[in-house]
Amino acid sequence: MRTWLTERFGLAVPVVGAPMAGVGAGRLAAAVSEAGALGMIGVAGAATGEWITKEAAVASGGPYGIGLMAWALTGNPAQFDAVLELRPTLVSVSFGPYARYVEELRQAGITVVTQAGTTDEARAAEQAGVDAVVARGAEAGGHGRDAVGTLPLLQSVLDAVSVPVLAAGGISTARGLAAVLAAGAAGAWVGTAFMGCAETALSAAATERLLAAEETGTAYGRVFDIAQRLDWPPEFGGRALRNAFFDQWAGREDELAADDDAPARLAAARAEGDFDTACIYAGQAVGMVRERRTAADVVAGFAAAEGLLTRFS
Known part of the structure; x- marks a missing residue:
């Protein structure tokens, strides 16, 4: 399975x-990399440099990556400054005006990728100078x-680009x-397949909810972003486990935006482990995440792909 x-x-x-973000910090990144894949740290929009x-120090025993959200960097430039100083192996910068950061990262010797949800976005990423494109499907x-x-x-x-392409969404x-x-x-x-790992930052209550979820148990939309007053660009909704809060407000987003108590309710629910209200982002592969495992177990499972690829050779 030798590839780029x-x-x-x-x-x-x-x-x-x-x-x-909120699931994979330095500990998970280090465990994935130690097992022979490439681990990454997910950076929330409000995270400090x-x-x-601090999390990079945990992950930096081998190659590792950091994922940034372009829309958040304008108001939080300390994130980009910290990443430039750290010089991780890989940086993903996606979802918003990412192109302005590509050349500076590459000049620092960092491999740069971005996530594309359409073929036109992939073409634009190649033109922006990224080293590789992540083709992120709607299942993610x-x-x-x-x-x-x-x-x-x-x-x-x-078919559309000449740079290497990584596939994302539903691969578990x-x-x-x-x-x-x-x-x-x-x-x-791969994200969701690692969410059941012992090295994540998920709480016990969130993990229990995740492991019980079925393959049809996710929903896509902006309900949780609006409720939490997050500044995600509206074209990038989120796929999360469907729950009572989502069902209550889906299709009523304008009303939710006017509900001044919503952010406090979501924050309290998260603190209390109430995931009928609080959100857990996960993809459609969640139905295959059935038990608590280590990152090394998950990576070892993926290694069996070699046998599948050579069956007919």
Whole structure:
């Protein structure tokens, strides 16, 4: 399974642990990288530069990456400054005006990728000078476009750009990894499959809810962003576990935006472990995350893709 991804970073398995804010910090990144894939730290919009530096110190025993949200950097430039000083192996900067940051990161010797939810976005990313594009399908958890599924998007992007392409969205087992590698991807960008790992920052209550979720148990929309008054660009909604709060407010987003008590209710619910109200971002592969595992177990499971790829050779 030698690809651009494994050769570039010295990996045993062509998998990147996607940057998941609030889920994957330094401990998970380090565990994924130690197991032979590439771990990443997910940076929330309000995170400080000091937080990034602290978590990077945990992850920096080997190659690791950091994921930034472009829309947040304008109001929080300390994040970008911290990343430039740290010089991680890989930086993902996505969702907003990311192009302005690409050349400075590359000049610092950092490999740069961005997540694209359409083929046009992938073409624009290549023109912006990124080293690789992440073709992020609508099945993926967390934020992004709900425009095109992973498989049709991957096929189109592979035909449209000449830079390496990583596939994201719904890839949770060796079968999924084998499928995207066979199509021509350089590797998989995997989030939800790592959410059940012991090394995440999820609470026990959130993990229990996640492990009980079914494959049809997610929903896409802006309900949780509006309730928390997050400044995500409206074209990037979020896929999360469907719950009572989402069902109550889906289709009533204007009313929710006028509800002054909503942010406090969401914050209190999160603190209390009330996930009928608080959100857990996850993708459609969540139905395959059934038990508590280690990151090393998950990466080892992906390594079985090699056998699937060689069955007919």
